Amino acid sequence: MYKPLCRTTVLLCGLLLAAAAPADDVAKGLQIAQEQKARDTGWGDSESELIMVLRNAAGQQTERRMRTLAFEMPDDGDKALTIFDEPRDVRGSAFLTHSHPTAEDDQWLYLPSLRRTRRIATRNKSGPFMASEFAYEDMTSFELEKFAFRYLRDENCNDQLCFVLEQTPTDSFSGYSTTHVWLDQQHYRVQKVDYYDRKNSLLKTLTMHDYQQYLDKYWRPHKMTMHNHQTGKSTDLLLQSIRFGTGRTEADFDVNALERAR
Amino acid sequence: MINRPLTVLTALVSAFNLAAQDNPTSWYQNINADYSLQWQQRYYPQQGEPGQAQHYSSAAFSADWYWQSADRRHQLALQPYLRWDQRDNERNLLDLRQAYWQYVGDGFDIKAGVDIVFWGVTESQHLVDVINQTDAVASVDGETKLGQPMLNWNLHGSAGSLELYLLPYFRERSFAGPDGRLRPPFVVDQSQPQYESAQAERNLDFALRWSRRFAALELGLSYFEGNNREALLQPTAQNTLQPQRLQPQYLQMQQLGLDSLWLSGSWIWKLESIYRKTRQQDFVAATAGFEYTHVGLFGSNWDLGWIAEYQYDSRDQQAPVPGQNDIFVGGRFVVNDIGGTEILLGIAQDLDNSGSQSGKLEASTRLGNSSRLRLDAWFFRSDFNTDPLYLIRRDDFLQLSLDYYF
Numbered sequence A: 001m002y003k004p005l006c007r008t009t010v011l012l013c014g015l016l017l018a019a020a021a022p023a024d025d026v027a028k029g030l031q032i033a034q035e036q037k038a039r040d041t042g043w044g045d046s047e048s049e050l051i052m053v054l055r056n057a058a059g060q061q062t063e064r065r066m067r068t069l070a071f072e073m074p075d076d077g078d079k080a081l082t083i084f085d086e087p088r089d090v091r092g093s094a095f096l097t098h099s100h101p102t103a104e105d106d107q108w109l110y111l112p113s114l115r116r117t118r119r120i121a122t123r124n125k126s127g128p129f130m131a132s133e134f135a136y137e138d139m140t141s142f143e144l145e146k147f148a149f150r151y152l153r154d155e156n157c158n159d160q161l162c163f164v165l166e167q168t169p170t171d172s173f174s175g176y177s178t179t180h181v182w183l184d185q186q187h188y189r190v191q192k193v194d195y196y197d198r199k200n201s202l203l204k205t206l207t208m209h210d211y212q213q214y215l216d217k218y219w220r221p222h223k224m225t226m227h228n229h230q231t232g233k234s235t236d237l238l239l240q241s242i243r244f245g246t247g248r249t250e251a252d253f254d255v256n257a258l259e260r261a262r
Numbered sequence B: 001m002i003n004r005p006l007t008v009l010t011a012l013v014s015a016f017n018l019a020a021q022d023n024p025t026s027w028y029q030n031i032n033a034d035y036s037l038q039w040q041q042r043y044y045p046q047q048g049e050p051g052q053a054q055h056y057s058s059a060a061f062s063a064d065w066y067w068q069s070a071d072r073r074h075q076l077a078l079q080p081y082l083r084w085d086q087r088d089n090e091r092n093l094l095d096l097r098q099a100y101w102q103y104v105g106d107g108f109d110i111k112a113g114v115d116i117v118f119w120g121v122t123e124s125q126h127l128v129d130v131i132n133q134t135d136a137v138a139s140v141d142g143e144t145k146l147g148q149p150m151l152n153w154n155l156h157g158s159a160g161s162l163e164l165y166l167l168p169y170f171r172e173r174s175f176a177g178p179d180g181r182l183r184p185p186f187v188v189d190q191s192q193p194q195y196e197s198a199q200a201e202r203n204l205d206f207a208l209r210w211s212r213r214f215a216a217l218e219l220g221l222s223y224f225e226g227n228n229r230e231a232l233l234q235p236t237a238q239n240t241l242q243p244q245r246l247q248p249q250y251l252q253m254q255q256l257g258l259d260s261l262w263l264s265g266s267w268i269w270k271l272e273s274i275y276r277k278t279r280q281q282d283f284v285a286a287t288a289g290f291e292y293t294h295v296g297l298f299g300s301n302w303d304l305g306w307i308a309e310y311q312y313d314s315r316d317q318q319a320p321v322p323g324q325n326d327i328f329v330g331g332r333f334v335v336n337d338i339g340g341t342e343i344l345l346g347i348a349q350d351l352d353n354s355g356s357q358s359g360k361l362e363a364s365t366r367l368g369n370s371s372r373l374r375l376d377a378w379f380f381r382s383d384f385n386t387d388p389l390y391l392i393r394r395d396d397f398l399q400l401s402l403d404y405y406f
Helices: A004-019 A022-039 A255-260 B003-022 B388-392
Strands: A045-055 A061-071 A079-086 A094-098 A106-111 A116-120 A147-157 A160-169 A176-184 A190-197 A202-214 A218-228 A234-244 B031-043 B055-068 B074-085 B093-104 B108-115 B148-157 B160-167 B205-214 B217-227 B232-235 B245-250 B252-264 B267-278 B282-294 B303-313 B325-334 B342-350 B357-367 B371-381 B397-405
Touching (some): A022 A160, B371 B388
Antiparallel strands (some): A045 A061, A061 A079, A079 A094, A147 A160, B031 B397, B055 B074, B074 B093, B108 B148, B252 B267, B303 B325, B357 B371
């Protein structure tokens, strides 16, 4: 929905920026990312109900249902617990992540049929989450230390003025060589992400829709669409409901609590 | 044998009723109810040595009711399980896999009732896992368990977790009946099990486990004292009126266990070891190995996990288990498709006897949103009549199961 005028401006801006010292772009990129993180700090804990709609290239759909509990850690990466409700054969399986800004994340999967908790090798983060177009690494919390940032340009997106950042994973085991992120300049909300594979080809595009504000501060998209350009498949992640201040404590995100996660 | 679980069931039902009186509308909404039905067909290409049949059908039903109080402090769980087998009466089962009340406090939780507890890290065998009796006729891998009545107290803190168990009632191991497969040529007479303990199945067993995580290392130390979950099979006195039978005998045992896991990149290194002492003997056994996962095989969505484990038992050739000096190698393919298709192929080779080996295939895929189709296959080879595998060398089988969840 952009206007031709904006396009010219963007091109102009791009040209001007290319001439600027790259160090400035790196500093500005980090600054923007820091502001993005700062604006999403202090939410405490949340509990959400999600539906995942998997769509193949022919348009056939399959649904998954799950709940995600999240817990903000002030001095560490966030903790997240995902409990699967559908499909029915995986009902009660629970996936626990302790993310860490500078070290590898810790992950466990609880299988109710065997009452067994398995440790997961988190290096395998590029694999698909529940056969969707989201990779495990797309589902983990946003930590500044996991990326190198560079400001690319200003550009209009979803009728708003956006920053475009280049966000390069610092982990060599990421499935992406780099990503481009569109953040709106008013609220620093992610509007769109382009993911480039290890061969630098455009792999996927994530778009965020229907942002709603909670606790007068925190914005959450109620629909996220991941489109895979190489396979034609796509996944919608629909946020059915989200609650904050659920009274969860850190102990609810302990490995020992997994068997009670229902 | 099911008297005890039924008492617990009655107690739980009254607990549910109490909760109902408290707040008649909201408690009911907090109950999670899940049910599953399974139909299973086994085909043995060869007739058994004592002449058993080749086709076996069985069906199973499981219900799972779970209630949690609004403050998440109290939980009630009830999971009855019912199994019917076409030919082998000893495979018919009514079990309570879960029937407990649990209270979760700050840094501790307590549980009273029946539950299943899993200890361990390895894939090819489970040495450390001793709380529950194995439902041995359910599956060859021994991963199906019978509910265990218990009082359990767990403490969680910065020094790790400490689990304490008082186990007031013992569940006998299940053995195939005369018409069942995967059994010794002599039938196990389960009507009169023998116990070393004068309290027999009411012997108060005791177990504890301490576990702690140090970054990439997970460590568990455990101790168990009480009725051995594994039975000694003693020939009954020869009698001209009756064919020779085997009688299960449960000795007292003490077991020290160690389970450990170390994560390094895509590698997970695993170790389980036990020292077990009974009146009859003491021995050491261990399983050690790794799991290595390769994601995105050949640029696809496929994952391939390699599993290799070495199995040791100090009883050597006298060990009543196949894994005394064996190596298990397996590959787990995860297709990452809509159906969640997985295929596990594994072979265990005896390093002392080249003619002794077993192999398994476990494959499954989802049909629609509520069913899972499974194909399992096992083969057993042995040329040595002292090898436990020798007894079941004619019991290779193919098994097709359909699970329906509702």
